[in-house]
Every structure is written in structure tokens, then in C-alpha cells.
Amino acid sequence: MININEYTLDELEEYIEMLGEKKFHAKQIFKWLHKEKIESFDDMTDISKSLRDKLKEQTYILKLSIINVQKSKKDGTIKFLIKLEDDTAIESVFMKYNYGNSMCVSSQVGCKMGCKFCASTKEGYVRNLLASEIEGQIIAVEKYTGERISNVVYMGIGEPLDNYDNVVKSIRLINYPLGLNIGARHISLSTCGVVPNIYKLADENIQSTLSISLHCTTDIERKKIMPIANKYTINELLEACRYYIKTTGRRISFEYALINDVNDTKEDALNLVKLLRGMIAHVNLIPVNEIKNGVYIKSKEKNIEIFMNTLNSSGIVSTVRRELGSDIDAACGQLRQKHIEENNQ
Numbered sequence: 377m378i379n380i381n382e383y384t385l386d387e388l389e390e391y392i393e394m395l396g397e398k399k400f401h402a403k404q405i406f407k408w409l410h411k412e413k414i415e416s417f418d419d420m421t422d423i424s425k426s427l428r429d430k431l432k433e434q435t436y437i438l439k440l441s442i443i444n445v446q447k448s449k450k451d452g453t454i455k456f457l458i459k460l461e462d463d464t465a466i467e468s469v470f471m472k473y474n475y476g477n478s479m480c481v482s483s484q485v486g487c488k489m490g491c492k493f494c495a496s497t498k499e500g501y502v503r504n505l506l507a508s509e510i511e512g513q514i515i516a517v518e519k520y521t522g523e524r525i526s527n528v529v530y531m532g533i534g535e536p537l538d539n540y541d542n543v544v545k546s547i548r549l550i551n552y553p554l555g556l557n558i559g560a561r562h563i564s565l566s567t568c569g570v571v572p573n574i575y576k577l578a579d580e581n582i583q584s585t586l587s588i589s590l591h592c593t594t595d596i597e598r599k600k601i602m603p604i605a606n607k608y609t610i611n612e613l614l615e616a617c618r619y620y621i622k623t624t625g626r627r628i629s630f631e632y633a634l635i636n637d638v639n640d641t642k643e644d645a646l647n648l649v650k651l652l653r654g655m656i657a658h659v660n661l662i663p664v665n666e667i668k669n670g671v672y673i674k675s676k677e678k679n680i681e682i683f684m685n686t687l688n689s690s691g692i693v694s695t696v697r698r699e700l701g702s703d704i705d706a707a708c709g710q711l712r713q714k715h716i717e718e719n720n721q
């Protein structure tokens with residue numbers, strides 16, 4: 377059976393024609409699936425019964441099931457554990473900001489990248505998500521909350537640029553005016569630094585925002601917490617970032633997790649200034665999320681302030697990311713990790 381949600385509009389048109397039907401039905405069907413988010417072909421009221429029957433025979437509508445929900449009492453953040461068709465689970469987070477509702481989506485089941493501060497990688501890598509499974513997280517959460525999502529960040533479980541083709545396809549799916557209609561500029565992709573795919577993404581001509589998880593200012597220190605640093609140096613990474621900025625005209629966000637006694641000194645801040653000088657960049661300072669059995673603890677308030685002020689006074693715009701969902705298992709991968717542990721007991 378074919379997962380019909382996986383078709384882009386062009387692919388769906390081709391498929392409908394292959395069924396011997398008129399191409400324009402593809403637009404109607406696409407709208408039912410991605411905008412109206414229906415779960416049964418019988419709800420496609422402007423599609424003939426004969427075409428609906430053909431679709432039922434060969435295809436199915438993807439449905440992701442929400443199996444656990446944690447709601448923050450502090451700020452309305454909701455964390456979802458979502459089950460996929462093969463019974464693996466991923467996480468998605470719904471967050472309310474004053475500019476609209478935002479969602480953090482997963483791009484893989486597990487992750488190979490092994491960042492030391494991250495719970496998502498602890499249970500290893502299982503598989504890439506399909507484009508429709510990435511989009512499906514938004515559909516499931518919009519249906520659950522009854523709210524429209526206007527911003528999407530690829531910052532959940534997985535390294536988006538390690539699942540390049542499906543992630544790029546998912547951006548196109550999410551972006552279609554006939555579907556969820558979320559503007560590319562409201563979609564942000566976060567990478568730990570898969571350098572060749574930063575170049576590739578720059579050439580795609582998608583207007584999405586790129587975030588780089590930098591977290592350290594020297595290769596020696598970065599290698600200690602991010603294995604990807606063994607493959608690409610900071611210089612190689614920043615060279616790719618400069619190409620991305622030059623090609624797309626888009627600003628890059630650098631994520632910097634502030635970890636107590638690891639990367640949060642004034643000297644680290646001054647090194648960061650040197651690295652980013654001359655780039656159209658923004659630095660997001662994130663007091664690290666303390667994960668179960670993790671060794672890292674978040675920086676002291678005083679150090680966070682000194683770090684931020686050092687960047688800002690040197691002309692590097694930086695902000696401290698508001699901690700959302702601090703009363704739930706908000707760190708990416710924690711809810712899934714708990715689920716795996718419980719099911720293995």
C-alpha cells in the first residue's frame with residue numbers, strides 16, 4: 377500500500393493521471409489530506425466514489441498516534457510522544473510565543489551524532505523519518521490542540537541534515553499553500569554541522585532559516601562534547617556558513633548551550649566574537665538542559681549574563697533563550713528515553 381501523504385503535489389498529479397483520472401483532482405485530494413487533515417477517504421466529499429475506491433485499494437492515509445502528553449503549568453508548552461506505524465516513538469513540542477504557535481519536530485528516530493549533552497542520542501539511531509512523518513507531527517498536534525502552527529523548528533530528535541532528502545521534501549510539503557501553508561521563512565533547521573549538506577541546502581533556494589549548534593569555540597573543546605567535530609573543523613563549518621549567507625542572503629543563528637565550567641567563561645565569549653566577526657549572525661544562548669544521567673549542569677546566572685554582555689558589547693547580537701516547559705521533560709529525547717526504559721522493564 378502507498379502512503380498517500382508522502383506524495384508532493386507534482387507526484388500526486390502524476391499518480392492521479394496514472395489512475396486514468398483528471399489531473400485537477402490531485403489538488404482537491406492534496407487539500408483534503410494536508411489542509412483539512414481528514415483521516416478517511418470518505419470525507420473527500422467532492423471526489424467521486426469511483427476515484428475514492430481506487431485510492432482506498434492502493435493507498436492509505438498516514439496517521440500518527442499521540443501516546444503521551446506532558447503539559448507545562450507554567451507556560452502552556454506541551455510535549456508529545458508520538459507513535460509511528462512501526463511502533464517506534466518520537467517527540468514533538470508545541471510552544472506558545474507572542475508571535476504565534478511554534479512546533480519543534482523530530483527528523484529521525486534516534487540520532488547517530490552522539491552529542492554528549494543530548495538525551496536523543498542515548499538510545500542510538502533507528503531510522504530516518506519520511507517527509508510525511510515529519511509533516512504528520514504538525515498535523516497531529518494541530519488536531520490535538522485545535523490551534524494553528526505558524527512556526528516550525530527542526531530541533532527535535534535527529535540531525536535534519538543527516539536525513540537530507542526527506543527533510544527538504546518535508547519543508548516543501550509543509551510550505552504548500554494548499555496544505556499547512558507555513559512560510560519557508562517561518563521554518564528553521566538546526567544542524568550540529570554536517571558541512572557538505574549546508575552547501576547543498578544553500579543551493580536549494582529554500583528561504584528557511586539555518587541554525588548551527590556550535591557550543592564551543594575551539595576544535596579541542598568541541599570534540600569533547602560533539603563527535604561531529606572530529607569530522608569537520610570549526611573553520612570548515614564557518615566557511616560553509618559564509619557560503620550559506622552569501623547564497624541565500626539569510627542570517628544564521630548560532631546555538632550555544634551554556635554548560636557550567638565547560639564553555640561559559642568570558643574568554644569563550646571573546647573567542648566566539650572573533651569567530652563570528654563580519655557574519656550576519658545571531659547567537660542563541662541556551663542554558664543547557666540537565667538530562668537524566670547526564671554530566672553537564674547549566675551555567676550560573678552571573679556567567680550567563682557576562683557571556684551575553686560580552687557578545688552584545690562586541691556587536692554580536694545574542695539573546696538567552698527563554699526556558700519553556702521547565703516543569704516537564706522538556707530536554708529533547710527525555711520523554712522517548714523514559715518510554716523506552718519503561719517498555720524494556
Ligand code: SF4
Nearest residue numbers: 487489491494497534
Ligand atoms: S543535539 Fe541534535 S545532532 Fe546532537 S545528538 Fe542530539 S539530536 Fe543528534
